[in-house]
Amino acid sequence: MIGGSELERLLRGAALRVTRPRVAVLAAVRDHPHIDTESIIGVVRERVGAVSHQAVYDVLRVLTTAGLVRRIQPAGSVARYEARVGDNHHHVVCRSCGAIADVDCAVGFAPCLTAADDAGYTIDEAEVVYWGQCTDCARQGRTGPAAEQRTVHSHEQPT
């Protein structure tokens, strides 16, 4: 394995072995913000051919642990992954279709960690999820619960 792409450098930089499934998973997550596990599996298989779902789960776990990928799981939803890491951003989730979009932090890192009353806990992260309805569902008059779409929607890339 000589030289290599940016993704390979990212993996090596995180002291991870460079494998085809890993490169493919990382690429899939970078290309599709907030993508769910099953979709990743689909995209990876298109790129690399047969890859077991267990391998994908393992890769995602490793990438998440290494900080190359972030895992989010809004209530009632399967796990989703994004490549935007290391900044203090939040998410807005559509109650109807499950679409997710990034939202920048409004108050800044330090204030964000200051709860009115932290109950004695040592807080290290404030996760904010804004729940509402996306423009597509609003336009189509959808009021049902999240359909948990597993296809990649174009409106998941507004940021």
Added chain:
Amino acid sequence: MIGGSELERLLRGAALRVTRPRVAVLAAVRDHPHIDTESIIGVVRERVGAVSHQAVYDVLRVLTTAGLVRRIQPAGSVARYEARVGDNHHHVVCRSCGAIADVDCAVGFAPCLTAADDAGYTIDEAEVVYWGQCTDCARQGRTGPAAEQRTVHSHEQPT
């Protein structure tokens, strides 16, 4: 079914039939803030005797839909339920043991719904989860991932 307890009045007020499983579930959730489904099942069975787990799930769904109970599901956790509804409070979750505590909203209802950039979404709720470590785990030097304790902890009632 004559007269009745406060719980019965609550149920009737929500146009729900009063059944023993429902009363028991509602009591369990009120007595144990942030209790998970399996624990509810255990508590209900102690109170009423054999109750199917399907019944408990159905009751929780009905109570949640009626607004008598609130369902929360921090990332990586099973569903938890609480009786504190109708106010704008948030939660702090312990990464080590999974304990959850209430945290009052620091900014007020309206500001809370104002995202820096809402990506065109119509926002109706801002869910804030503060992640950190509780005093018990900090004292015991625990750093492992949430053990997802299913027993009822006394330190889940600081508020």
Added chain:
DNA sequence: CTCACTTTCTGGAATGAATCAAGACACCGG
């Protein structure tokens, strides 16, 4: 009180997201 309608619960089954585990295979440093 009785009865009938409708809802709720029982008991069995199913789903799907994620994980476990043994062993074959691939990566990569010496």
Added chain:
DNA sequence: CCGGTGTCTTGATTCATTCCAGAAAGTGAG
């Protein structure tokens, strides 16, 4: 090239939640 060790394959399993047909219970009207 080789060997050590991590990673992926393949088969299996777990578990939280939901589906479903029918029996049982709640309750309002007469």
